[in-house]
Amino acid sequence: MQLDYVDLFLIHWLGHDAYKESWLALEDLYAAGKIKAIGVSNFQVHHLKELMSYAKVIPVLNQIELHPKLAQEEIYEFSTQHAIKIQAWSPLMQGQLLTHPVIVELAKKYDKSPAQIILRWDLQRDILLVVKSVHVERMRSNADIFDFHLDSEDMNKLNQLDEGLRSGPDPDTFDF
Ligand SMILES: NC(=O)c1ccc[n+]([C@@H]2O[C@H](COP(=O)([O-])OP(=O)(O)OC[C@H]3O[C@@H](n4cnc5c(N)ncnc54)[C@H](OP(=O)(O)O)[C@@H]3O)[C@@H](O)[C@H]2O)c1
Numbered sequence: 001m002q003l004d005y006v007d008l009f010l011i012h013w014l015g016h017d018a019y020k021e022s023w024l025a026l027e028d029l030y031a032a033g034k035i036k037a038i039g040v041s042n043f044q045v046h047h048l049k050e051l052m053s054y055a056k057v058i059p060v061l062n063q064i065e066l067h068p069k070l071a072q073e074e075i076y077e078f079s080t081q082h083a084i085k086i087q088a089w090s091p092l093m094q095g096q097l098l099t100h101p102v103i104v105e106l107a108k109k110y111d112k113s114p115a116q117i118i119l120r121w122d123l124q125r126d127i128l129l130v131v132k133s134v135h136v137e138r139m140r141s142n143a144d145i146f147d148f149h150l151d152s153e154d155m156n157k158l159n160q161l162d163e164g165l166r167s168g169p170d171p172d173t174f175d176f
Contacts, residue, residue: 008037010063014047014171020054027057039063041089042171045078052082061085066127067093068103068118071162076125087128092118093167102157110148113141120145121158 009029011022019040026038041063043051052058062079066072066088079086097103098114107114115131115138122129123145133139150158 005033006035008039008060009035010039010041010061011043012041013174014042019047019051023051023055027055030057037061039085042174043075044171045074047171048075048078048082048084058082059084061087061128063087063089063130065090065166065168066122067091067097067167068100068121068158068161069093069097069163069165070167071159073162085126085128087130088122089130090167091122091129091131096167100161102161106150106154106157109154110150112145112148115142116145117150118158120148120150121155124150124155 009026011019011026015022023038023040026035029035030038037060038057039059039061040048040051043059043062043064048059048062062075062084064072064075064086066086067090070093072086076086078084092098092115097118100114103114103117106112106117110117112120119129119131119142131142133142
């Protein structure tokens with residue numbers, strides 16, 4: 001990579017429980033200063049507990065599918081207790097939530113786009129984001145979420161959309 005160090009390195013998927021060896025290797029690279037922060041992706045609470053039973057370094061973050069239809073409350077609670085940041089992938093549910101009536105209604109109320117409403121909901125829950133667009137204007141607008149605040153009633157409206165619905169694979173059953 002021709003770099004002195006990497007800022008952040010994640011284990012992307014679990015790989016049939018073969019992640020212990022990977023994590024210990026990442027810890028060595030972290031201790032050597034080659035990686036400044038190490039984390040995981042697609043880990044459920046039971047995977048985090050198992051990892052933490054032998055880890056010397058707690059993952060700095062867990063990148064998981066998370067959006068209003070999949071609020072991931074169990075991982076959210078556990079991560080909050082253990083100071084593990086959550087980073088949401090597919091935060092717009094691959095665009096599928098942008099026409100949801102509750103989100104469209106809130107977009108009108110706050111004079112923001114449906115995407116900005118969803119991303120602001122994440123921000124107010126202290127969730128980091130990986131949101132994708134190939135359009136520069138959408139990238140700009142998706143990053144422009146710091147000048148408004150969703151009130152608690154509207155946060156609750158979004159919280160109530162949770163159905164445990166995934167757009168991507170389930171980490172407990174995903175077969176490589
Ligand atoms: N760790 C993992 O296992 C994992 C798994 C899946 C994905 N990811 C990461 O998560 C990132 C995002 O996930 P994703 O691409 O699946 O879903 P997403 O970010 O929820 O949604 C992307 C879709 O929303 C559209 N979009 C974005 N902003 C918009 C806006 N302001 N208005 C209207 N449409 C908008 C995009 O279209 P346009 O591009 O046409 O604007 C695209 O079709 C990926 O790029 C990937 O890096 C990680």
